[in-house]
Structures are given as C-alpha cells and as structure tokens.
Amino acid sequence: MGVIQVRDVPEETERTLKARAEREGKSLAAYVRDLLNEEASVPTLDEVMTKIAADEPVPYDPDFVRETMREGRR
Template identity: 85%
Template sequence: MGTIQIRDVPDDTERTLKARAEREGKSLTAYVRDLLSEEAATPTLDEVMAKIADDEPVPYDPEFVRETLREGRR
C-alpha cells in the first residue's frame, strides 16, 4: 500500500473530518482513506465520455425500433 501525506489542511477542514470520522466510529486515517477510495472508484465525466467514445456504435434501424415497440404493446 502506498502512503499519502497531506500538508496545510485548514483547521476547520481537519475538525470537520475528525468529527465525521468519530461519528462513524473510525479513525481520521480510515475515514480519509475511505473517502479517497470512493473518489478513485468513481469515474470522472471525461473518463465516462472516453469509454463511450471507445465503445462500438450501436446500429439504429427505425423500423426495428417501431416493430419492437409494437410487439411490446401486445
């Protein structure tokens, strides 16, 4: 596992994070580690758009769509 050290965190920010960690029964380190893991697991809009751009296009046939809708309404 890697190590990240953050300097110059504003006092208000540190107090808020400590209070939130305490409410969840976690250490500040565990709480911030969970926040960072959640952030890293959530793709950015640019990452999502790049994934969409890399996907193979889906062919669009209007008649197929109409027929599918008709069949679904029966």
C-alpha cells in the first residue's frame, strides 16, 4: 500500500470530513481512502476518449441499422 500525505487542508474542510467520517463510523483516514478509491475507479473524460479513439471502428451499414431498429420495435 502507498502513502499519501496532504498538506494545507483548510480547517473547515478537515472538520467537515471528520464529521462525515464519524457519521459513517469510520476513521478520517478510512473515509478519505474510500473517497480516493471511488474517484480513481471512475475514468476521466480524457481516458474515455483515448479508449474510444483506440477502439476498432465499427462498420456502418444503414440497411443493417434500419433492420435492427425494426426488429427491436416488434
């Protein structure tokens, strides 16, 4: 496991996070760790766009699209 140290956190922010952690029955470290894990689990827009750009293009056949849409409406 890595270690992250954050300096210069405003006192109001620290109080808010401590209160939220307490309400969830967690330590401040556990609460902030959960926030960081949640943030890291969601790709950024740039990451999504990079993945899309790297994907193989999908061939576009208007007749296939129309037929698929017709079948889906039945």
